[in-house]
Amino acid sequence: MVFSSLTTPQMCGLFAKHLSFHIIGALVISLGDAAFYKFAVTKPRKKAYADFHRNYDSMKDFQETRKADIFQSTKSFWNVKNFFGWSSMEVCH
Known part of the structure; x- marks a missing residue:
């Protein structure tokens, strides 16, 4: 009787379910980090330059x-200019 109330473990599709969960989580976290870096680092640096x-x-x-x-x-x-006596010549315009 006790065994009939327990649910059976999910064996089919378990890897795909976990993989999709972690891929979506990694995508959300990476987009959040990119947005944070853009607004916290890149924009103030561009403004300072x-x-x-x-x-x-x-x-x-x-x-x-x-x-x-x-x-x-x-x-x-x-020094070379003064050595040859070119002190009256204009070097840069």
């Missing part, structure tokens, strides 16, 4: 770093 490049003057930055003697290539070029 746009704000930086809106007011950035590359020639001013280059002149400041050249005056600080950071660039060895420009330093040697100016």
Whole structure:
């Protein structure tokens, strides 16, 4: 009598049922992670880059770093220019 009240285990289609459940769950989680990354990381990063490049003057930055003697290539070029007496020539327009 006790055995008649127990349900039989599902043997047919069990793997497909679990597989479909996990595939749908993985899809939902990955889409959620992608949306989170887009709005939490990518958009603020794009905004920060746009704000930086809106007011950035590359020639001013280059002149400041050249005056600080950071660039060895420009330093040697100016020494060669002065060595040959080309100080009156215009190098950059």
